[in-house]
Amino acid sequence: MSQWPDTRLIDLLGIELPIIQGPMAGATNSSMVIAVCNAGGLGSMPAAMLSIEQLRDELKTIRQHTSKPFNVNFFCHQPPAADEQRARDWKNLLEPYYRELGVDFDAPTPVSNRAPFDAAACEVLEAFRPEVVSFHFGLPEKSLLDRVKATGAKILSSATTVDEAVWLEQNGCDAIIAMGYEAGGHRGMFLSEDLSSQVGTFALVPQVVDAVRVPVIAAGAIADPRGVAAAFMLGAAGVQVGTAYLFTPEAKVSAAHHRALRTAKESETAITNLFTGRPARGILNRVMRELGPMSDKAPAFPLAGGALMPLRAKNEEQFANLWAGQAFTLGKELGCAELTRQLAEEGLVRLQRH
Known part of the structure; x- marks a missing residue:
């Protein structure tokens, strides 16, 4: 019993x-x-x-x-309706990172789903x-x-x-x-x-x-x-x-997520919509700090991640979602x-x- x-x-x-x-x-x-x-x-x-x-x-x-x-x-x-203008505005916001990392900005944007x-x-x-x-x-x-x-x-x-x-x-x-x-x-x-x-x-x-x-x-x-x-x-x-x-x-x-879970401080998580378009809690990284964790320019869920995919392929630690709750330490x-x-x-x- x-x-x-x-x-x-x-x-x-x-x-x-x-x-x-x-x-x-x-x-x-x-x-x-x-x-x-x-x-x-x-x-x-x-x-x-x-x-x-x-x-x-x-x-x-x-x-x-x-x-x-x-x-x-x-x-x-509910899958979102296509919004080409919002998708363009979002990718344009990320353009400086594309240039910095040597990623082809004009290549078709991958689809995040x-x-x-x-x-x-x-x-x-x-x-x-x-x-x-x-x-x-x-x-x-x-x-x-x-x-x-x-x-x-x-x-x-x-x-x-x-x-x-x-x-x-x-x-x-x-x-x-x-x-x-x-x-x-x-x-x-x-x-x-x-x-x-x-x-x-x-x-x-x-x-x-x-x-x-x-x-x-x-x-x-x-x-x-x-x-x-x-x-x-x-x-x-x-x-x-x-x-x-x-x-x-x-x-x-x-490897980047593994490292962040074991080295970040307990105060270093935030709710962000940058990676998918919907609020989610993860460990703070460069793109969250520089753009702010919440952005009204991020496309609707789950499309926001597409424009970030080429960047995370170059530097996962700075441009990938590192999901974690507040008690991760x-x-x-x-x-x-x-x-x-x-x-x-x-x-x-x-x-x-x-």
Whole structure:
């Protein structure tokens, strides 16, 4: 029998430990998911940067190497309309960097893409039937969501405000990820684009717990057992941990990202829209400092990254997104399985002391 004060999430998802590995597109592959699942947590496979064939291959590998429940995560944004003038203005803003690095400014601009959940992705879910499916930026249209639910999958999504949490519960979520402002990567906000509406984890979690009936998963600056215990004290039934998993050998991070995670100061993250067009937290680098982390010239999500791609190919440290949450300096050099167990076991010990 579980000793956790709230076992609703464990029971709902069929997992042993209330630890969800955050889906980090580009840094997570099947090896991380498998390790977390086999350790008793919930591994999460991000699909936003995968083709349909790549997604099939990853899910096939996961099914071959674990019998435990796992999660597949999708973005559900609306693809933006083409805006050639905005794209030109954005590239022109970056022109001095092109000249400095010797990059051909007149060459066609690469396309930066993040795929939203669609019918083709839904067919993959219907074939593999993962136990959990999570979404970012709200939920997909009802007909697609109904198809996902018909597979038996439990539905999770991120809320960055109480209003978003209530909306997600009303629209079919089985549990809600309360994503504090401290969290790394893309903000899950979808009812408002106003960053001033965003709430810190310690303020958000108990208010979401009070506002909804479904289990609440705390996310944002939870990187060690102290954060796990604190989340449960606030009423959460589980935690989602992202950045701490970037320190594991299973994480697929670039040399520049690896170095930044281990050398930057705790105060050196910011919310930025430069890299994709949508607010996301990452470690400060040259382009964020010189242009300012937020720019009204950045094209709509996910197109902003295209003009930066030739620059990051020359200097990743200065021109690439280095996603990280505010607690990244707490990261430890552990394997995924060991980290998952440590978060749960030592978190529970701390919780039982109070």
